[in-house]
Each structure stands twice: as structure tokens, then as C-alpha cells.
Amino acid sequence: MSVTTGVYAADAAPRRIAGPVPLVERAAARAAEAGEAGRAAVLEEFWTEAARRGTPLVEALDDDPDHCAVTFLWRGHRATRQVLLLAEGLTDPDDLAASLLSPLPGTDIWHLTHRLRADHRGSYRMAADISPGPPPASAELLRRRLLSLSAHAAPDPLNLRRTPGRPPDRDTSVFALPQAPARSWTGRRGGVPRGRVERHRLPAGVLGVERDVWAYLPPGGADSRLPVLVLHDGDLWFGRLAFQDTLDALVADGAVPPLAVLAPDAVDRATRDRELAAPESQVRFLADELLPWAAGRWPLTTDPAHTLVAGQGLAGLASLHAAFLRPDRFGTVLAQSAPVSRLDAGAVPSAAVRLDVGLREKEILDHHRDLYETLRSHGCPVTLNAYNGGHDWACWRACLAEGLVGLLGH
Known part of the structure; x- marks a missing residue:
């Protein structure tokens, strides 16, 4: 039974830094010194260097080695009215105006800098407003303009690190600060044996529709019945x-x-939300249809102690329900950023539980703390891992591998 230390540390809170940071300030000074004739060349050099380094720009803070100055950049032009940053865990959806970049007078540089703890990881998109005329003076009209603008946000063109979203969502840009936990097992590695990935369609059952399921089988076959991960x-x-x-x-x-992995499709956002909102049906599908179907095809364990269920957001909540409602099938659960306030913890599972949650997830973080304490008080083997980030696939990817090692590793 454990909890990540420093889960509620105040020093993880982001803080906007007013004014340009040294890299941007030097570019502005050089552009001013160069005058009209040389300004374009100075700015071109700045943007070339920004593209080479990749954005956001990360600078050390001399008086604070545990934090960094992180600067998001946008190259504007004459028609640029305002630029909006939409960053998971940094942008407040109720105060979008606080995430507007500032123009640097006399240049095409728009910038916004946050002081972030050096273990932060996150994703973001950006949107430039090129509407005719100045931005609305009214706070309410500005809020509506920015809300409309946010629908057109796209990845940062100067950041080549991306993570995909479910269509129709766009890809998002990703950044990780120097002390962010390493993603040791992410990405294709040369020279390692390849497992087999298959896609199957299950007949209609408790969900009322056919469902595609991805199956991963490890390289080299199996000498005994394989442990199973059910992954939403x-x-x-x-x-x-x-x-x-x-x-x-x-x-x-x-x-x-x-291990074997069984991963049912979510189909689309509307289907996912509807099905995961009815956890009993989802759990019956996993426990009474998916697992028996797979055990009839491959040498998989039927021992709940070696059967793990995992998911993110609503799927994390469904995973917890699976362990609570069907301990005969699921003995281990990994729930990431689940809305656990909706969980009835009256019947505490005997399963081993790992809870992942972001420090930037506000109320949901407190709910995870409460659930952790409840499970721990009932003797449930439970771990709470609070990472420095938000409700974010960029964070979940890194934590999922770490969680599997903690729950299944030798």
C-alpha cells in the first residue's frame, strides 16, 4: 500500500511569468538595434533557432533548479489579432483570456511563459485569431470569441512531437520537462521480437451491437496460460x-x-460515453463475453489474480466497477484519471488497485485521495500515483507502462 510522495505539493502549481524571458528579450533587443533594414533577418534567425530547438522553449531558472521557464511561441503576421494556448492542465476553460499570448512590439513574436515544475509533462494546441477588426472589448463577447476560436486549435507547427487523438479530434503537441519520468518503453525498438496483433469482431451480445476487439499475443507463443490485460x-x-x-x-x-491484451474498440465518442455510463452492462460484456470468447481461442488464464483491467477517464471508472462487481474475473485494476466520485465504494474489492491522476486535475485529485484512503482503510492493496500533468493521453501513455510493471512485473 503506497502513495506517491509530494502528491499535493504546492510548488507544482503553474504560474504565468509576466514579460518576455531572456531568449525572447534578446531577440527583441537585437531586432530593435538592427533597425528597419536588419529586423527581418534578426527575426528570421530567431525563428530558425526556435524551430531547431523545438518549442516550447525551456529555460532554466537560476534561482530555482526545480522549476523551468516554459515559453510557448507563435509566429504572427499583419492579420493576427490574438493567439490562444490550449494546454491540458494549464489553460482554464472558464478563463480562456488568461491563456492568450502577448505580442512583442515591433516583431512577429507572440509569447506566453509559464513557470513549471521540472517534472511536468503535457500536451497542447494553439489557435490564431485572424478575424477582421480588433478583439471584442466586452469580456463576455471576448469569451465567446475565444470559445469559438478554440474549435480551430491545431498542433504547434514548431513542435514535431505529437500524440494522436481519436477522430475527429486533431493531434496535439507534446512537451516534457527535464525531470519528467522517462518513457522508457514508448516507441518502436529495433532488435526485439514482435508480438502479434489481430483484430476480431465479436457477435452482438449484452451491448446489443457487434464489437471490434484488438488482441495482442506475445512473441514466441506460450508455455503456460498467459496473464491477461483487458484494456479499454x-x-x-x-x-x-x-x-x-x-x-x-x-x-x-x-x-x-x-501477456495477452484484449482491447475492445470504443467506436466513437458518443458510443463510448453512452456505454461507459452504464457500467453494469460494460462489465458483463468484459467478464461474460469477451474473456470466455478469448479463452476459447488462445491459452489464457482464467485466474482473476492474473487478469488486469485498465482504462482512462470514464473507462478507468468502468475498470474500477469491473473489479468491484466481478472479483471472480478481475483481480487487478489500473484506473487513470477516473471520475471516482461516481463510484460506490461500499463494497471494497479484494483486487490490487493502482490509481493514476494528474496534479493539474483539480477536484478529481481530491476524489482520488479520498478513494485511496477508503481502500487503504479496508486493507485493499492500493497505490496512488500522482503525476505532474493533466487529464492527458501524453501522461497516460507514460504511466500505463509504469503501472503494468508495478502490477504485473517480476
Whole structure:
């Protein structure tokens, strides 16, 4: 039973830094010294260097080695009226105006700097307002303008690190500060044996519709019945995030035993929200249809102690329900950023539980703390991992591999 230390540390709170940071300030000074004739060349040099380094720009703080100055940049032009940053865990959806970048007079540089603890990881998108005329003076009209603008946000063109979203969502840009936990098993690694990924369609059952399921089988076959991970949102994890590469690396390193993964598609956002809002039906599908179907095809364990269920957001809540309602099938659960306030914890499971949650998730963080204390007081083996980030696939990818090692590793 454990909890990550420093879960509620105040020093993890982001803080906007007023005015340009040294890198931007030097560019402004050089542009001013160069005059009209040389300004364009100075600014071109600045943007070339920004593209080479990649954005956001990260600068050390001389008086604070545990924090960094993180500067988001946008290259504006004559028609640019305002630029909005939409960053998970940094942008307040109720106060979008607080996430507007500032123009640097006499240049095409728009900038916004946050002081962030050096273990922060997150994703973001940006949107430039090129509407004719100045921005609205009224706070309410400005709020509406920015809300409309946010629908057109896109990845940062100067940041090549991306994470995909479920269509129709756009990709998002990703950044990780120097002390962010390493993503040791993310990405395809050369020279390791490859597992097999298959896609199957289950007949209509308790959900009332057929359902596609991704199946990962480890390389080299199995000498005995394989432990099983049931992972929600298979269309994202295997269809877009290439989670099989992470699994191959984990198995090759011996960080987890060879395992099978069953990952049902979420289909689309509306279907996902509707089905996960009815956890009893979802749990019946997983426990009474998916697992028996898979056990009839491959040498998989039926021992709940070696059967793990995992998910993010609403799928994390459904995973907790699975462990609470069907301990005969699920003995381990990994729930990431789940809305746990909706969970009836009256019947505490005997399952081993890992809870992942972001420090930037406000109320949901407190709810995870309360659930952790409730489970711990009932003797449930439970871990609470609070990472420095938000409600964010960029964070969940890193934490999922770490969680599998903690729950399944030797």
C-alpha cells in the first residue's frame, strides 16, 4: 500500500511569468538595434533557432533548479489579432483570456511563459485569431470569441512531437520537462521480437451491437496460460498509439511476463460515453463475453489474480466497477484519471488497485485521495500515483507502462 510522495505539493502549481524571458528579450533587443533594414533577418534567425530547438522553449531558472521557464511561441503576421494556448492542465476553460499570448512590439513574436515544475509533462494546441477588426472589448463577447476560436486549435507547427487523438479530434503537441519520468518503453525498438496483433469482431451480445476487439499475443507463443490485460479504447491504443511497441519492449526487457491484451474498440465518442455510463452492462460484456470468447481461442488464464483491467477517464471508472462487481474475473485494476466520485465504494474489492491522476486535475485529485484512503482503510492493496500533468493521453501513455510493471512485473 503506497502513495506517491509530494502528491499535493504546492510548488507544482503553474504560474504565468509576466514579460518576455531572456531568449525572447534578446531577440527583441537585437531586432530593435538592427533597425528597419536588419529586423527581418534578426527575426528570421530567431525563428530558425526556435524551430531547431523545438518549442516550447525551456529555460532554466537560476534561482530555482526545480522549476523551468516554459515559453510557448507563435509566429504572427499583419492579420493576427490574438493567439490562444490550449494546454491540458494549464489553460482554464472558464478563463480562456488568461491563456492568450502577448505580442512583442515591433516583431512577429507572440509569447506566453509559464513557470513549471521540472517534472511536468503535457500536451497542447494553439489557435490564431485572424478575424477582421480588433478583439471584442466586452469580456463576455471576448469569451465567446475565444470559445469559438478554440474549435480551430491545431498542433504547434514548431513542435514535431505529437500524440494522436481519436477522430475527429486533431493531434496535439507534446512537451516534457527535464525531470519528467522517462518513457522508457514508448516507441518502436529495433532488435526485439514482435508480438502479434489481430483484430476480431465479436457477435452482438449484452451491448446489443457487434464489437471490434484488438488482441495482442506475445512473441514466441506460450508455455503456460498467459496473464491477461483487458484494456479499454483499443481503437486508440492499437489503432493510433501503437501500444504493441510498448508491450514488445516490456516483455523483451523482462519488465512484465509475456501477456495477452484484449482491447475492445470504443467506436466513437458518443458510443463510448453512452456505454461507459452504464457500467453494469460494460462489465458483463468484459467478464461474460469477451474473456470466455478469448479463452476459447488462445491459452489464457482464467485466474482473476492474473487478469488486469485498465482504462482512462470514464473507462478507468468502468475498470474500477469491473473489479468491484466481478472479483471472480478481475483481480487487478489500473484506473487513470477516473471520475471516482461516481463510484460506490461500499463494497471494497479484494483486487490490487493502482490509481493514476494528474496534479493539474483539480477536484478529481481530491476524489482520488479520498478513494485511496477508503481502500487503504479496508486493507485493499492500493497505490496512488500522482503525476505532474493533466487529464492527458501524453501522461497516460507514460504511466500505463509504469503501472503494468508495478502490477504485473517480476
